[in-house]
Amino acid sequence: MVIKMNKRDYIYGMKVFNWIKGGVLAFIGTLISRWGIGFGRFTTNVYFGMPIYFLITCSGMLVALILKIEESSDARKTLKSKKLEISSAVLYVVAFITSIVHTVYYNLEVLNVFLLAIIGIVWFLSIFYGKKWNRKILLANVLISLSFSFGIIYGAAINGSTIPLSIFIFFGAIFLLQFSKDLINESKNKEKYERAGAISLASSLGVEKTQRISFVLDLIVILLIILPFIPNFVYILSLIFYMIPVTIIVILLGIAMLLTYKLKTEKTYYRTIKILLRFGMFFLYIGLILAYF
């Protein structure tokens, strides 16, 4: 692999914005599942849950970055990779220990710790085995999507072990939407990856197929976010506040799908699709917060 990364690339590769998204999603998970628990515990869970998951997302982004940087016998680059591994491990350990303290002190159900442990195992396996996998870019993309979207499940888990169905629906929507965006990104950067010798989904399946997958994923996302409108299916506090952002999301994703369906490969379209999906994600967050406010 010959992707050359300077300091700016590293910062970009760490996807700082995703760290915040992870914390916000943990908040949303706690918000959605707060019914039946004390307001004091809810606020405590928000205070602890958001930073914990912020750190988890940081550590996940570093794992994804490790998979993306050049694997080389060059000792300097090896050292960079090791630095990232240690940083990721430290962030994860701090988050995990804080979560144990949070759980023990406030007598929480232990599910949230188990979930973080599972994440830790996934991170570990990704570092120690994923680096040798020839589809590590795909794995990195999965990790990026997973590392912050899982925050919504973690947020719900700190409230209790009975996780509402809506949490899984919204997790699915967020994960798939992010993954779809990353597939578009892969298509956009296919040549760059190929020059680097990396195997992405776009290079193995081809741009058209990758875009079709993105199209299908967007369609699934739309289906998932309109599921709550089925009466008595999942609990939404304010359907009106949910409906307005969801309408915007459907329009945005609809345009993105239309552009994807046309299989345009000009970079302008990729950029437009990415922006549409990014705004779709933004409105989904807004919708979830407002719907359960």
Next chain:
Amino acid sequence: MTNFNKKHITTILVIFTLFVIPSIISVLPNSREIRRRWTNDLPDSYRNLSDIINATMGFEARKNTYLQDSNQSDGFYAQSTRVYLNNSVSEASFTEALSKINNREDTADFRMGSLLRTMYLDNITEVLDPTFKQELKDAILNFKYWFTQNISGPSDMIMWTENHMILFHTCELLAGQLYPNETFTNSGMNGTQHVEHALPLVNRWIDWRSRFGFSEWHSDIYYEEDLAPLLNLVQFAQDKDTATKAAMLIDLFAFDFANNYFKGSYATTNGRTDDNKKVGTSLLDPPSRASFAETAWILLGVGHHDPNAGSSMSAVALVTSDKYTPPPILEAIANATLDYNEHKDRNGINIADGSLYGFDFESEDDMMFWWPMSAVFTGETIDPSLNLTEYYNLGYDTVFNDEMLVDLIKIAADIYGMSLSEVCTFLKEATEGVVLEEVNTYTYRTPYYQLSGAQDHQKGMGGYQEHIWQASLDEYAYIFTNSHGGFRMEDYVGGFKPRATFHENVGVIQYDRLSQSLILELVYMFLEFKPVIQAYFPRWAFDEVVQQGKWTFGSRSGGYVALYSDEPTYWENDYELRSSGKTNAFIVELGSVDDYGTFENFTSSLLATRVTVQHLAVGYNIEYVSPTQGLVKVAWNGPMTVAGVPVDLGSYAKFDNDFCHQEFNTLRTTIEYLNMKLVLDFENATRTYTEI
């Protein structure tokens, strides 16, 4: 060693340090464990209060004392005394009252009740100037006595709280009796028609109180407004049964005072009170006495008499009512319980139980049962309340406290896509929290202290004016807790209600509430509800206050109180301990020099106890080994157990103590002590006192 290994070792060292530092901090002596101590040299005037309290002179002597003091007062209510004693009145004292009455301002009914008494008494003594008397008569004839009469007329008067309701009904009855053939200008009815309208309403109110007690339970403000009209009925109602039943309710008030007064103070939980009744900042600015303090003193000799308090509405009514004398058994009980008493009672019903007692949520009559409980915003009552308000052109502010709240509910209904009823049910923390539903109160007294509280009452709900518990060592040296908030905007009462549970000298008070709409939380922020829990602990009123660890101790005249706070606390000022956040668990234990010998022994015993406070999804699970009671266990739900035995947290009987046991929703009260027996039969309107 390679660079690589050095880095690894550095990392390990960093992590290790991160663990070591908190560990070292945790074993260092905690600043909260430091013992802090405050002492006071309280003046003799304060020390001697207890001597005054026990100075009993007998009902007639106290009545005459008050009459003489009242005769010297220029207050409006005291003018009835002057007429009664055949002295000229101060006409200037009527100015403010007449203005309120003629402008139909809120609380005009308080003045009208006294005005009518003055007029009735003047029919005997004839001291009022005829011109002035005509002015008073005009005010009576022009007054609006009920909201159904002349709905186009302006009015800011609140008529439907429990106390206002009996005031208005009584005023209408007495005014009608006084001028049977005159036409009342507001209603167009004559006096006889007003009597026919008012009498059933008076009896309905008396019937509800005799069956269900008082929704405004143990109110140190509003019992005053109940006592005055009842005394008017006793003295002036032409219907004998009504007068007798009114006298019986006054007996029950006196019985309540006997069971809850402690060292000069109505030291009990209250359904409605306010800050100035509960909070004193210093000996120069102590909490004010109960509004009926003089009445309680005249009736039973409890509390103490202030010669400058000669214009108390109910006390004046009492001393100018020749037809009411308290049965001696009540004062005997007040004296007999000075050293020990355990008293339980129940007041009110839950909205959900309405159908069990024959109340629905549709008719005007139904609403007249629910509105006095402040039940206007609940899921069941919001629609009929709005209908009634609109039909009779009532001011939204008078029914709903603030029209803005109605608008907010309507906005919330639109936001959530719910009906008004559904949104009120959803927001029940606020809409039902203010409702004065069933309350089971418990009072435990020894010579040194009294602990009183509302057992497990509306936990986690927002309040209005409630005062859930207090532990008292004397009139000023008492403590209580409050979670700041409440729609009355008081700072120390009416906040979010805890799960408070009590057994003899021990209480466990947990504060928490269920998560709910964050829009409601924003409303709370807008209303400036502070995210703190307060413990009123007036250091100025105690001989000594000691603080160590999570415990704060106070001693006063051989009585000791200890308050444990699970969350860290800080002194906001000389009288208030605070913890941050809206959750906390408190334990209160009372003791005395008889139990522990010294205050030092008391504090060391409590500091040595085991307290385990475990957080739950909502509330706490608390285990506390009391030095006197053994293992006390209680959680947010479920029973409280003491030494393995469940504590009765309710529902209680209407009255349950050594002198009386009466089941709730029954109409016959039998109070017995030694050779004395008082039977109050509301069904047959008979009041029988016997000494065997």
